[in-house]
Amino acid sequence: MNYIAGKYDVAIIGAGHAGIEAALASARLGVKTVIFTVNMDAVGNCPCNPSIGGTAKGHLVREIDALGGEMGKTADKALLQMRMLNLGKGPAVHSLRAQIDRRKYQDIMKHKLELTKNLELRQAEIVKIEKDGDGFMLESRTHAQYLAKKVIIATGTYLGGRIFIGDVSYEGGPDGMFAATELTKSLVKMGLPLRRFKTGTPARVLRSSIDFSELEAQCGDEPPQHFSFETEEELQNKVVCHISWTNENTKKVILDNIHLSPLYSGMIEGVGPRYCPSLEDKIVRFKDKERHQLFIEPCGLDTEEMYLQGMSSSLPEGVQSAFYKTIKGLENAVIMRPAYAIEYDCVDPTSMEPTLEFKEIKGLYGAGQFNGSSGYEEAGAQGLVAGINAARAVKGESKFVLDRSGSYIGTLIDDLVTKGSNEPYRMMTSRSEYRLLLRQDNADERLTPTGYEIGLISEERWQKYLLKTEKKQQELKRLKTTTLSPTAELNEILVSRETSAVSSGVTLYDLLKRPQLSYVDLAPVDKERPDLEPIIIEQLQTEIKYEGYISKQKDRIEQVRRMSEKALPNDIDYREIQGLRLEAQEKLNKIKPLNVAQASRISGVSPADISVLIIWLSSRKKEKNK
Amino acid sequence: MRESTIAAISTAQGAGGIGIIRISGDDAISIADKVFVSFSGNKLSTLEGYRAAYGNIVFEGETLDECVALVFRAPKSFTGENVVELCCHGGNLVTKLVLRAVLKSGAEAAQAGEFTRRAFLNGKMDLSEAESIMNLISAESKSALKAATEVRQGSVSKKIYALCEKLENTAAHLSAWADFPEEDIPEISEENLRNTLNESLCELDLLIKNYDAGKAITQGVPTAILGKPNVGKSTLMNLLSGFDKSIVTDIPGTTRDVVEETVVLGDVILRLSDTAGIRETDNVVEKIGVDRAKEKISQSQLLLVVFDSSIPLDDEDRLIIDEIGTTPAVAVINKSDLISKIDIGFIKSKFENIVYISAKEGTGKDELIKAVSKATGTNEFSASAVLLAGERQRSAAESARENLASAIEAMNMGFSLDAVTIDLENALTKLYELVGKNVSEEIVDKVFHNFCVGK
Known part of the structure; x- marks a missing residue:
């Protein structure tokens, strides 16, 4: 007997960081949504580091927030410690990072899903997915069937998950959960190009077994900034982290036992990320490096588990215990959960459009680690975009694609669907050619209007945003029109900041262009300045100082925009275009770029190929006009 | 309006296996005949389009290099004009000397991009024309590719x-x-x-x-x-x-x-x-x-x-x-x-x-x-x-x-x-x-x- 347990507009498989954003966006846009989790206690889990944000990832969180996503708000609520990374390295690379209470984070997220209108949260392992008319039929392990018009796959490391610790290996998901072992078959049957990736996590050790007395402490910023542009309460730093280092003994223990690692014995076939290598990887690949840094981070306020950032490993538990004990402060460390490597099934993202819908299977979307990315923030960003698109498709609305020049989210998705990735993809500031424009401080300015237009930003927040923008414009105008006389007081400030004195009147704007001078420096001679939020001041300073660079980047965006307007029809057979190199023909046929700008970013498509495409397009147009 | 006859070295400068001197224009073939002496004794002007001849480049009594001359007749060439390509041995000196001889025999040095410009101007901009330009650009990318493979050289x-x-x-x-x-x-x-x-x-x-x-x-x-x-x-x-x-x-x-x-x-x-x-x-x-x-x-x-x-x-x-x-x-x-x-x-x-x-x-x-x-x-x-x-x-x-x-x-x-x-x-x-x-x-x-x- 077929048990139809429910009919939905959008169904999301997986309730991790991607699934949550997808489900909330979809439900908030007013379509009937269901989200499935293998285990109700695994919703919004952080199976790796207990932190949100970091370089480039912090940008993603603020962008998710500006578009009406949930990650930033929840990170603020579950905050243990907040730091702005990279101060002093320039505004493009400032990044916010939060240590969070992982259980609290989970609870808040799960409760949010439960309370959201139009949304059902269900514990069910989906084992089968089939086309059903224009929609899909999903079946759970317990033989319940669900019908949905659109489906988003956000299975993370659960899909075909396999754990490796030394020579021990078994089917399993993260944090001791069951893996989702059946769904892969359906996906292969539907024709998705699946492959295997690998990642890993370090051990958690008991706080009381660590000797912190000789370790360097790392405190949060005071006062802590918040991720969400909506958070109004004052945040507090509640914990400190500690720093320690590996040494020659650590190296020796690892090298003596390296043959026991499944990575080196050939047991693991999945491709791991280069930026998140296990300690044994680091030691083998960087032989000359004497020591490696590690951070000891608390997992929450109501737990004694401590996370050892930088110490991921897939060596046998005994070897792990031995090498951890060589590290200062960890001499008596008690392992509560051992480190492990995990291998999982994921998809080649070049089979998707920038909406994250599969090109060949309409109505099916993918998000998060399933798409070959790595990291909670990357997952959340994709979930949001997939959720918005699925809901809009149900409502018959246009596709939602974020531009590379306007956001890190757009950059992330464009990289995935255009270039693909041979390893779990992590966001980095160096991946954005527009990073002086795409800063974390102006994420709201870049994306709140879009979030409002889509319908995920409340009227109240919109008004608040408009007010802030207005204040900023007012102040910019004032800075441009206020001229200071070359008084002794002013010149004293200038000289003390090691910049040249002035002999005639000068605007505040022109003074702020000098890299050496800050807004605060000029306070004594700028008596009429209004009281402004620090973030507005920060934005103004950056935009004034980097004006030259920002306008250069805007010019470049304009060039790319013109190329984006040259649409490439979906039905082109690139093999028929003479003058394209064979490699370019193959790549273009595979990716099917939406426009010439996207085509130009495909690796293997040269500038000369792009010239050929442009000429071909214009001659085709002329042919048609004849 | 009658266009002058132009010539240039069309292969990448620097060491390469072959150096091609391209001549394009009404007088391309007669100018080439002034410097090219075929082993068969036939003048290039007697050849139809898409024909090649093998011989020497001789100028002012001196043999400069062995050469294969390719003849294209208007409009069936990519510039749409008469074109002769003199394929000599590569190397800066040889190609330079041959070009010099061609210039002294009545051709003018081509401006950068002039061959392409002529190709555009001489034909109507239909598909086949566009394709010829695409191939041209593609040829450029091939030569860039060639340049890339010449790393070891x-x-x-x-x-x-x-x-x-x-x-x-x-x-x-x-x-x-x-x-x-x-x-x-x-x-x-x-x-x-x-x-x-x-x-x-x-x-x-x-x-x-x-x-x-x-x-x-x-x-x-x-x-x-x-x-x-x-x-x-x-x-x-x-x-x-x-x-x-x-x-x-x-x-x-x-x-x-x-x-x-x-x-x-x-x-x-x-x-x-x-x-x-x-x-x-x-x-x-x-x-x-x-x-x-x-x-x-x-x-x-x-x-x-x-x-x-x-x-x-x-x-x-x-x-x-x-x-x-x-x-x-x-x-x-x-x-x-x-x-x-x-x-x-x-x-x-x-x-x-x-x-x-x-x-x-x-x-x-x-x-x-x-x-x-x-x-x-x-x-x-x-x-x-x-x-x-x-x-x-x-x-x-x-x-x-x-x-x-x-x-x-x-x-x-x-x-x-x-x-x-x-x-x-x-x-x-x-x-x-x-x-x-x-x-x-x-x-x-x-x-x-x-x-x-x-x-």
Whole structure:
């Protein structure tokens, strides 16, 4: 007997960081949504580091927030410690990072899903997915069937998950959960190009077994900034982290036992990320490096588990215990959960459009680690975009694609669907050619209007945003029109900041262009300045100082925009275009770029190929006009 | 309107297996017949289109090289005109000598991109025409590809790759330092960064200079003759008349309205524009204001600035001198019998290259050759050194140089390193255009290769 347990507009498989954003966006846009989790206690889990944000990832969180996503708000609520990374390295690379209470984070997220209108949260392992008319039929392990018009796959490391610790290996998901072992078959049957990736996590050790007395402490910023542009309460730093280092003994223990690692014995076939290598990887690949840094981070306020950032490993538990004990402060460390490597099934993202819908299977979307990315923030960003698109498709609305020049989210998705990735993809500031424009401080300015237009930003927040923008414009105008006389007081400030004195009147704007001078420096001679939020001041300073660079980047965006307007029809057979190199023909046929700008970013498509495409397009147009 | 017949070396400059000299225009075949002697004894003019002949290039009694000549007849060639391609052995000297022979036999040096331009203009812009241009561009990318595979033979790509490698490592270091703040990555020292940027800038400078010199040798350098009325520009023209030259006119068969004159001066081909004006009006009142001089300067890559030694410099001279900027220039001082009143010290402070000419004594020829050679860098031109393979590569190298200069300026002004990195990456993007790579992928790869980063 077929048990139809429910009919939905959008169904999301997986309730991790991607699934949550997808489900909330979809439900908030007013379509009937269901989200499935293998285990109700695994919703919004952080199976790796207990932190949100970091370089480039912090940008993603603020962008998710500006578009009406949930990650930033929840990170603020579950905050243990907040730091702005990279101060002093320039505004493009400032990044916010939060240590969070992982259980609290989970609870808040799960409760949010439960309370959201139009949304059902269900514990069910989906084992089968089939086309059903224009929609899909999903079946759970317990033989319940669900019908949905659109489906988003956000299975993370659960899909075909396999754990490796030394020579021990078994089917399993993260944090001791069951893996989702059946769904892969359906996906292969539907024709998705699946492959295997690998990642890993370090051990958690008991706080009381660590000797912190000789370790360097790392405190949060005071006062802590918040991720969400909506958070109004004052945040507090509640914990400190500690720093320690590996040494020659650590190296020796690892090298003596390296043959026991499944990575080196050939047991693991999945491709791991280069930026998140296990300690044994680091030691083998960087032989000359004497020591490696590690951070000891608390997992929450109501737990004694401590996370050892930088110490991921897939060596046998005994070897792990031995090498951890060589590290200062960890001499008596008690392992509560051992480190492990995990291998999982994921998809080649070049089979998707920038909406994250599969090109060949309409109505099916993918998000998060399933798409070959790595990291909670990357997952959340994709979930949001997939959720918005699925809901809009149900409502018959246009596709939602974020531009590379306007956001890190757009950059992330464009990289995935255009270039693909041979390893779990992590966001980095160096991946954005527009990073002086795409800063974390102006994420709201870049994306709140879009979030409002889509319908995920409340009227109240919109008004608040408009007010802030207005204040900023007012102040910019004032800075441009206020001229200071070359008084002794002013010149004293200038000289003390090691910049040249002035002999005639000068605007505040022109003074702020000098890299050496800050807004605060000029306070004594700028008596009429209004009281402004620090973030507005920060934005103004950056935009004034980097004006030259920002306008250069805007010019470049304009060039790319013109190329984006040259649409490439979906039905082109690139093999028929003479003058394209064979490699370019193959790549273009595979990716099917939406426009010439996207085509130009495909690796293997040269500038000369792009010239050929442009000429071909214009001659085709002329042919048609004849 | 009848177009002149043009010729140029169409393969990449530098060491290569084959050098092709392409001739296009109505007279392409008859001009080729003047230098090509086939082993079969047949003239190229007796061949149909799409035929090849094997023979020698013989000029002024001397055999320059063995050669395969390919004949294309209008309109079935990519320019739509008669085309002959002389395929000789590669190498700068051989191809240069053959081109020289072709130019002396009546062809003109082609402007950059002129073959393509003619291809566009001669056909209607239908699909087949578009395809021919696409193939042309594709041929360019193939030659760029070829340049890339010539790494081991020591051509331009090797140099560019080495330059990229150095800049990539620096960019990767900056990127790793910014993207992995908790990975104990040492901050790059300002001095090292500055050195890398400066060294790379110098290398690019050298590449560009050598390219310009090579181009002056093979394709000619747009040259303007400047100076007030009656200072001796016609004396200079007469002196130049002693060299091999050809005249381009807009009405065939006449000598009126000279559009351009090509003069072979030592190793350099000078392409003189607007010479008719000089000839005809030097003795009358000439209306060449500073505005006209400005326009000429902007269009030229070499300036011959003429002064009369018998009269002191005036404001007009100084205005012209001020406009010169960084364009290579030679001061040509016309000596007369009168007492010298010109401020030579001032001229010396403004010009590196100064030549005296005298109509009466007919002197100055050798000095002029030397000075022009120096000003265009052809005296230091080394055919064995690395050469950029065309205008596209030159302009990319030029942009890369500008971006590096901007990075250095940003450092000098005290900008944070994220801004410097952007300039550096833009420079790399331009260099990668030469070798067809993607900048951010390369840097990300380097980060993981060179730095131990993880979580």
